[in-house]
Amino acid sequence: xxNNPDTTLVTPDAPIKxxxxxxxxxxxxxxxxxxxxxxxxxxxxxxxxxxxxQGHLPDIDRIVGVFxxxxxxxxxxxxxxxxxxxPGAILNIGMNATRHAALCKRLGKPAADALYxxxxxxxxxxxxxxxxxxxxxVDPNQEGALEKFHDAYEQExxxxxxxxxxxxxxxxxxxxxxxxxxxSARLLRQAKGxxxxxxxxxxxxxxxxxxxxxxxxxxxxxxxxxxxxxxxxTGRYLSQSQGRxxxxxxxxxxYLQKDPRGPSLEDxxxxxxxxxxxxxxxxxxxxxxxxxxxxxxxxxxxxILDGVRVPRSSRAAVRIAVQLALDGIITRxxxxxxxxxxxxxxxxxxxxxxxxxxxxxxxxxxxxxxxxTGRAVFTGAEAQASAARREPCVLIRRETVPEDVRGxxxxxxxxxxxxxxxxxxxxxxxxxxxxxxxGASGVRFNMSREQLVTPDGRVFRTGDIITIDGTSGQIxxxxxEMLEPALDEAFQTLMSWADEARDIGIRAxxxxxxxxxxxxxxxxxxxxxxxxxxxxxxxxxxxxxxxxIFAETxxxxxxxxxxxxPMQRADFIQLFRIMEGQPVCIRLxxxxxxxxxxxxxxxxxDLAEALDIPLxxxxxxxxxxxxxxxxxxxxGVRLGVTVPEIYDMQARAIFEATIEASREGAPVEPEIMIPxxxxxxxxxxxxxxxxxxxxxxxxxKGRDFVYQxxxxxxxxRAALRAGEIAQHVSFxxxxxxxxxxxxxGLSRDDAGRFMSAYVQKGVFPEDPFHVLDIDGVGExxxxxxxxxxxxxxxxxxGICGEHGGNPExxxxxxxxxxxxxSCSPFRVPVARLAAAQLAI
Ligand code: PEP
Ligand code: MG
Numbered sequence: 119x120x121n122n123p124d125t126t127l128v129t130p131d132a133p134i135k136x137x138x139x140x141x142x143x144x145x146x147x148x149x150x151x152x153x154x155x156x157x158x159x160x161x162x163x164x165x166x167x168x169x170x171x172q173g174h175l176p177d178i179d180r181i182v183g184v185f186x187x188x189x190x191x192x193x194x195x196x197x198x199x200x201x202x203x204x205p206g207a208i209l210n211i212g213m214n215a216t217r218h219a220a221l222c223k224r225l226g227k228p229a230a231d232a233l234y235x236x237x238x239x240x241x242x243x244x245x246x247x248x249x250x251x252x253x254x255x256v257d258p259n260q261e262g263a264l265e266k267f268h269d270a271y272e273q274e275x276x277x278x279x280x281x282x283x284x285x286x287x288x289x290x291x292x293x294x295x296x297x298x299x300x301x302s303a304r305l306l307r308q309a310k311g312x313x314x315x316x317x318x319x320x321x322x323x324x325x326x327x328x329x330x331x332x333x334x335x336x337x338x339x340x341x342x343x344x345x346x347x348x349x350x351x352t353g354r355y356l357s358q359s360q361g362r363x364x365x366x367x368x369x370x371x372x373y374l375q376k377d378p379r380g381p382s383l384e385d386x387x388x389x390x391x392x393x394x395x396x397x398x399x400x401x402x403x404x405x406x407x408x409x410x411x412x413x414x415x416x417x418x419x420x421x422i423l424d425g426v427r428v429p430r431s432s433r434a435a436v437r438i439a440v441q442l443a444l445d446g447i448i449t450r451x452x453x454x455x456x457x458x459x460x461x462x463x464x465x466x467x468x469x470x471x472x473x474x475x476x477x478x479x480x481x482x483x484x485x486x487x488x489x490x491t492g493r494a495v496f497t498g499a500e501a502q503a504s505a506a507r508r509e510p511c512v513l514i515r516r517e518t519v520p521e522d523v524r525g526x527x528x529x530x531x532x533x534x535x536x537x538x539x540x541x542x543x544x545x546x547x548x549x550x551x552x553x554x555x556x557g558a559s560g561v562r563f564n565m566s567r568e569q570l571v572t573p574d575g576r577v578f579r580t581g582d583i584i585t586i587d588g589t590s591g592q593i594x595x596x597x598x599e600m601l602e603p604a605l606d607e608a609f610q611t612l613m614s615w616a617d618e619a620r621d622i623g624i625r626a627x628x629x630x631x632x633x634x635x636x637x638x639x640x641x642x643x644x645x646x647x648x649x650x651x652x653x654x655x656x657x658x659x660x661x662x663x664x665x666x667i668f669a670e671t672x673x674x675x676x677x678x679x680x681x682x683x684p685m686q687r688a689d690f691i692q693l694f695r696i697m698e699g700q701p702v703c704i705r706l707x708x709x710x711x712x713x714x715x716x717x718x719x720x721x722x723x724d725l726a727e728a729l730d731i732p733l734x735x736x737x738x739x740x741x742x743x744x745x746x747x748x749x750x751x752x753x754g755v756r757l758g759v760t761v762p763e764i765y766d767m768q769a770r771a772i773f774e775a776t777i778e779a780s781r782e783g784a785p786v787e788p789e790i791m792i793p794x795x796x797x798x799x800x801x802x803x804x805x806x807x808x809x810x811x812x813x814x815x816x817x818x819k820g821r822d823f824v825y826q827x828x829x830x831x832x833x834x835r836a837a838l839r840a841g842e843i844a845q846h847v848s849f850x851x852x853x854x855x856x857x858x859x860x861x862x863g864l865s866r867d868d869a870g871r872f873m874s875a876y877v878q879k880g881v882f883p884e885d886p887f888h889v890l891d892i893d894g895v896g897e898x899x900x901x902x903x904x905x906x907x908x909x910x911x912x913x914x915x916g917i918c919g920e921h922g923g924n925p926e927x928x929x930x931x932x933x934x935x936x937x938x939x940s941c942s943p944f945r946v947p948v949a950r951l952a953a954a955q956l957a958i
Contacts, residue, residue: 124166125176127184128159128321138163140196140319145405145425152404154397154422157324160184161196162291164317171295178284178291181322182212188220189324190233191283193290195298196319200426202307204318205297208244208290209361210237210325212283218264225330229358231264232329236360238267238279241286245293248274287322294320323423328360332417333387337364339374339394340410340428341402347430347437347608351375351395353410355383362412393420401425406447408438432461437608443615450615451958457612459925459952463551466603466640466944470587474598479572479584482533482558484591485544490530490553491585491597494578496568498525502867505529506713508629508652512584514570516563517556518543523885524870526552531586533593535563551944553588561593602639613641613947616954622931623938624949625701627918629653631689634696636943641950644701645693646851646940647791647918650768651709653689654682661728663714668729668739672763679767686768690775694786698779703789703851703918703940704772705830706765706804710753712743749865754794754830758804769808773815776823789826791851796835798842805846830918832856837902844906844913851940852899854919854927858886861895890921892930900934907935916940925952932956 123133128143130151136144143161150156166176185191191211195204213234221230235258242248252274256266271279280286297303298318307316328336337355342348354371356364364371373382374391384391394413397420401409405425412424430438435457443453467488470476492510495501504511505528513529515522517536526532526546530553534543537556547554562571570578578584578595585594625646626637634645654663662681669675693702715736716722722740726733745751758765769790776786792804805827816822827846831837832853844850859866866887876882882891890896899917906913915936921927923941928949931939941949 124163125181126161126163128156128161132161134161136198138165138317138319140164140198140317141200142194142196142424143319143321144196146321146323148405149401149422149425152400154400155420156422157326158185159324160322162320162322164319167291167295167298167318167320170291171299173292175288175292178288182284182287185322185324188217190217190237190327191287192323192325193287193294194321194323194424195294196321197298197307197312198316199310199312201310202312202316203303203310205294205303206240206244207361208237208240208294210234210240210327211286211290213237214281214283214286216281221327225327229327229329232258232358233327233360234264235267238271241279241290242271242275244297245289246271246275247293291320294318325360326414326416326421326423328363328414328416329358330417333357333390334414334416335359335364336361336412336414336423337371337374337383338362338410338412339398340408341395341398342408342428342430342434342438344428344434345431347434347441349441355386355415357386360414387415387418390415390418390420397422402442403445403447406442406452408442432457432463433465433606435461436465436612437606440608440611444611451619453612454616454619454951454954455958457951459948459955462609462947462951463944465605465609466947467551467553467589468600468602469589470585470592470594471599471601474600476592476598477595478592479570479576479578479595480558480561480593481591482555482560482593483538483544484588485537485541485556486532486547486552486554487589488551488553489585489587489589489600491583491600492530494570494580494582494584495529496565496580498522498528498870500580501525501528508655512586514563515543516565517541518546519874523874524887527888531555531588533558533584533586535559535561547588553586555586555588555591555593558593602636605639609947613950616951617641619954619957620950621957622928622936622953623916624946624953625703625916625918625938625940626943626946627922627940628693628943631692631696633943634693637946638696638700640943640946642700642943642946643938644703645697646703646916646922646938648693648702648704649708650686650689650705651707653686654707654714659685660714664725665729666764667711667714667743668731668735675761675763679763683767683771686771687775687778690772690788691779694775694779694788695783698783698786701787701789701826703791703828703849703916704768705791705793706755706758706768708754708793710743710745710748710751711757711761712740712745712748715740715743749859749867755792755800755804756794758792759800762804762807765804766807766811769811770815773812773823773825774819776825777815777819777821780821780823785823787824787826789828789849791828791830791849793830793853794832794856795829795843796833796839798839798846801829801843801846828914831902831906832919833860834898837898838905840902840906841909844910847910847913849914849916850902850906851916851918852902854890854895854899854917854921855887857898857919858891858895858921861891861898862886887920889924890927890930892926896930899930903934903936914938923949925949925956928953929956 126132128147134147139161192209194207197204210233252270335357336359339353343350353374354364356371376384398411408428409425410428414421439453439456442448443450470489492512495511501513510530512531514533532554534556544556568580623643625644626642627647628634628637628645629649629652666678722736726736779786826848828849830853916938918940922939923945
């Protein structure tokens with residue numbers, strides 16, 4: 119038996135591998151090697167089980183012969199990855215009239231009856247596939263239940279319950295093997311990432327009953343709290359029970375450790391409790407993982423049936439990995455590899471301050487953690503418009519569909535009337551790290567009127583401020599105080615280890631002091647993109663901006679810009695102070711000017727009044743400036759070339775802020791970035807003006823400073839001509855949002871209408887605005903990087919489009935030799951960890 123790897127006894131030297139016998143068989147072998155009290159176990163390989171499913175049974179008598187003839191058996195699944203599922207375990211195989219009689223003497227009739235009934239129930243449902251309703255009438259705890267079960271079985275199956283242990287075992291093995299190969303089981307595990315040909319192993323194990331005289335029972339134990347990861351013996355135990363009964367609902371299971379809330383295993387069987395703790399500690403050290411121990415106690419004696427990796431929250435995953443490394447059980451690099459980067463999202467979000475007053479207007483399912491405040495909007499388009507104005511919004515929908523994804527990207531939080539934890543909104547919300555509440559059915563969603571009506575009759579309309587607490591599921595009116603993410607010591611330690619391994623820089627895209635502070639808190643290595651137009655959207659500045667648009671002469675324009683200058687300078691001083699010692703890359707003004715003009719008649723009238731000009735002037739100017747295709751029109755450097763005063767003002771604000779911020783702290787070395795470049799000459803023109811402003815500021819202030827000039831590569835032509843462009847600048851930053859838009863000829867703002875159809879029909883594997891198109895856009899990135907580097911070997915290369923934080927894009931950028939990626943501040947830790955894992 120030992121020599122046949124298809125059916126092998128689990129001994130220290132048996133040829134058992136996860137890839138051939140599954141994780142459970144391998145784990146049991148490790149426990150055997152540790153000399154833990156594991157019942158005798160036999161492992162059936164994937165190929166043996168596959169043959170069983172095809173009808174070729176192994177020699178059952180030989181299998182049965184391995185075990186003590188007086189003992190019952192159980193069969194458990196052993197797949198390569200426990201997450202792929204598998205058929206449920208079947209316990210007490212071998213139970214028949216003879217053994218029942220023997221067990222009645224040894225354990226007493228009630229215990230023997232209970233074991234038999236349990237086996238019959240499992241066998242009837244899973245092996246004989248009888249209708250479970252047949253047994254509903256019988257109360258298994260009643261006197262005479264066993265006889266009633268026998269009658270019911272015989273009536274339904276047209277034959278008596280099989281008595282031959284070999285026949286029982288063969289039927290169990292066959293049913294489990296076939297269940298694994300059934301279509302629905304296959305589809306289910308494939309959805310969890312299992313390959314089409316994933317195998318199932320089975321382990322046949324001697325049963326330790328868990329019922330009988332003295333202290334008998336079963337349970338699970340682990341040494342940590344699965345939510346926080348803190349050291350704490352947790353688990354449950356149930357006297358006179360088997361399998362995972364202690365975890366079942368409605369059973370009176372007890373605590374393990376002494377507990378004021380009730381009796382504990384430590385009270386009942388202190389020696390067994392101590393032994394279990396020792397065993398779990400040994401498993402932790404030798405299996406190099408926090409393990410949950412599945413055990414049975416038989417008359418006070420401990421048996422270990424299994425060990426599984428402790429299921430854990432993301433927070434606990436970080437703490438466990440760090441503690442294992444601090445205890446010298448795994449290396450720091452292994453700890454870094456053990457945490458899934460995207461899982462950090464759960465740790466990173468803002469929460470409503472528990473001390474804040476909560477004006478709860480409704481509740482739903484807490485589908486994605488974190489909290490966010492914003493203006494209520496009822497369509498994806500409104501969410502995008504709100505994002506364009508840099509106004510945080512909460513997207514409210516009855517339920518979301520793929521067409522809403524772009525709106526969700528633009529929103530700060532999402533609220534839906536329908537759906538559950540796996541609904542579209544919930545899944546996408548979690549993926550985006552977006553606070554999300556679904557299934558808020560107590561609140562009335564009046565979508566045609568764009569209103570949210572609470573049970574007590576309060577009405578919330580478009581533009582009203584609400585808060586979504588995706589951690590508790592509460593919808594709140596207004597804007598309660600928030601707490602920034604609690605980043606504990608374990609998180610910081612893990613991130614510092616990640617940084618030791620990482621070989622690509624991670625910066626943040628940050629437009630406001632708050633963004634910059636978050637970036638700093640997450641140890642971003644500077645700001646990779648500050649979109650300055652954001653700074654003009656505040657109401658007070660907007661009016662000044664509009665005045666500038668309406669300025670008739672260059673002198674008029676200059677005088678308005680003079681008023682904008684101190685505002686911009688103050689913004690930059692704040693950013694430099696927060697990011698002290700780190701690079702800050704400021705992008706010059708990018709969007710078309712008409713975006714600053716009101717589109718509604720009321721807005722136009724208000725503007726006419728504010729500027730004291732006729733309404734017809736406002737209308738005319740708006741018409742003059744309107745473009746058929748503004749994304750490809752007068753924006754970015756084109757504006758800088760044709761209305762150079764704006765860039766002059768921004769450059770001056772940057773330089774004056776540089777001098778100011780350098781007075782108190784480390785010297786600031788700003789990076790100035792020119793957007794939407796497509797030709798070398800554009801760079802030359804802007805560069806000479808910025809140099810002139812720098813010279814003027816140096817002369818006026820009598821102070822020197824250094825600055826870096828760079829270009830945003832976001833048109834295909836800039837990528838193709840990166841060689842000649844790079845000669846004039848010290849860095850190139852690839853803007854993959856526009857580059858994707860222009861490479862595909864696909865509007866960033868309109869693609870949502872057909873994107874889901876495109877992805878569904880397999881035209882695009884994914885939305886290229888979310889996942890970098892390595893084949894096409896990626897080729898332009900590579901080409902641009904190569905040409906830029908060839909012409910200017912010292913040029914710094916970065917990426918700052920939305921793709922920057924994706925682990926897949928980071929991998930691409932590393933391989934293409936980029937110096938850094940820049941992503942939204944909340945994605946910085948995810949990016950740091952992902953980058954470290956790529957380097958290990
Ligand atoms: C880009 O185009 O990739 C970019 C970062 O700039 P924006 O998204 O502001 O156009
Ligand atoms: Mg862009």
